[in-house]
Amino acid sequence: MPRPPAHVPPPPKSGPSPALIGAVVAVVVAIIAVVVYLAVRPDPVDTGDAGSPTVGAGASSPSALPNAGGIRVGDAGEDVPDVHVFVDFQCPWCGLLEQVSGPAITEAALDGDIQLTYTLMSFLDGNLGNDSSLRAANAAMCADDQGAFVDYHAAVFAGQPAEEGTGWTDEQLIGFAEASGVEDIESFTGCLQDGTHNDYVKDMQTRSNQEGVSGSPRVFINGDELGNDEMNTLMNDPNSFPAILEAATQG
Amino acid sequence: MTTTRVADLIGLVCRLALGGVLLAAGLLKVGDPVGSIQSVVAYRLFDYRIAEMIGLMLPVVEIAVGLLLVLGLFTRWTALIGAVLMLAFIAGIASAWARGLAIDCGCFGTGGPVDPSETAYLSEILRDAGLFAAGAWLVVRPRSLVALDTLVFRRPAADPAAATSPHTPTTASKGAP
Known part of the structure; x- marks a missing residue:
């Protein structure tokens, strides 16, 4: 005899659990996360010793x-202190550093007192929603093609917009070239518009x-990062x- | 308003708070992969390859978990993931604080070093602790108002039976505490 239906459990639902x-x-x-990772991941940069061959660095100046x-x-060689400066052209504090101590640092490099290297970062582009850090860094390397990196570098920082994030137009970047002794403006403009050194600039950010x-x-300085107090002093x-x-070089 | 209804309302608030913050944090970072990676690098906790992986994949997870929480789908499990994420964030921020780093938490994509006078470790930790509490509430009591869970996964017959009879039939006893 069948039992009353009240105690029968409900039938299993249709469809997946x-x-x-x-x-x-x-x-x-x-x-999705893995696909995003594989698609967006920056190309790794070989950080081996400087003597190893250039890998995927793209055209460089x-x-x-x-x-x-x-x-x-400059080219002071290995016997003097090594100074490595990391800047983003759109960063106001970098502008202040360059404005106040930039001349002393580049002068020391050109006098052969220090071995100076600039790494041009471009992370502020994503933050500020423009591409001016990348374009200005590429432009600085276009200026380097004509031997005018130091002056161009200083001109971009001197020409920082009053408000962070405004960036620069191509006309402004060409104007900096004219002001810093770039002679062949036509090829500079081509280099600027083609983004000739963009791959190298992106690799500098990744390597940083x-x-x-x-x-x-x-x-x-010689591989040791300057602290807040020293940076504020500079x-x-x-x-x-x-x-x-x-x-920094004592002891 | 019954106690149950008040608790359901608290559940909704928890869902929207935790889910909304996760969703916003993910969306603000997903369009800036370089900045997102650099924010993780700034913690100086991971090898670069790991930092890169976290920086690129975390925003996707945050968006997914945040969206599901706002919709109220799989509430208990997404809340668990959200709460675990908050614990990890609190640990990361506390460790940066303890090591004397001067960084922004990078929670919403503006990370990286800041002036030491501008660090906000305590408020960042308190915010994440509050969100952890919201997640913990939902893990313990996932039911909430206007949740897709109740629409999609409503167990047939169990609800009315549970609501009307103290002697619930065998089917409901599985879910009883």
């Missing part, structure tokens, strides 16, 4: 080191992160660089 749907959703999210190692100013540099400005006192260099 919530657990199965949840598992499918989780797998789909994981797949005469003063550019292999493997996106940065742009060298690979080496643990996560912001700008950063100054390393940003306040145009005559402070020699003393900071001496302190």
Whole structure:
């Protein structure tokens, strides 16, 4: 005799169980994350020693080191202190550093007192929603093609917009070239518009992160990062660089 | 308003808070992969390759979990992931604080080093602790108002039976505490 239906459990629902749907959703999210990772991941830069051959560094200017190692100013050799400056052209603090202590630093490099390298970062583009860091860094390397990196570098920082994030037009970047002694403006303009050194610039950003540099400005002397106090001094006192260099290279 | 209804309302608020913040954090970072990677590098906790992986994949996870929480789908499980993420964020921020780093948490894509006077570690940790609490509530009691869970996964017959009879039939006893 059949029992009354009240105690019979309800029939199983049709369709997949919530657990199965949840598992499918989780797998789909994981797949999307992996696809995004593979698609967006910057090309790794070989950070081996400077003597190793350039790998995927793209076209680079005469003063550019292999493997996106940065742009060298002067050629003082290995016997003097190594100074490595990381800047993003759109970063206001970098502008202040360059305005106050830039002349002393480049002068020391050109006098052969230090071995100076600039790495031009471009992370602020994503933050500010433009591409001016990349374009200005490419332009600086276009200027380097004509031997005018130092003056161009200084001109871009001197010409920073009043408000961070405004960036520069191509006309402004060409104007900086005219002001810093670039002679063949036509080929400079072509280099600027073609983004000739863009790959190298992007690699400089990747390499900075690979080496643990996560912001700008950063100054390393013989591989040691300057602390906040020293950076503040450099940003306040145009005559402070020699003393900071001496302190950093002693002991 | 019954106690159950108040609790359901609290559940909704928890869902929208945790889900909304995760969704916003993910969306703000997903369009800036370089900045997102650099924010993770700034913590100086991971090898670059790992930092890169976190920087690129975390925003996708945040968007997915945030969206599901706002919709109220798989609430218990997405809340669990959200709460675990908050614990990880709190640990990361606390460790940066303890090591004397001067960084922004990078939670919403503006990460990286800041002036030491501008660090906001305590408020960042308190915010994430609050969001962890929201997640924990939902793990313990995932039911909430206007959740897709109740529409999609409503167990047939179980709800009315549970609501009307204290002696619930065998089917409901599985879910009882």
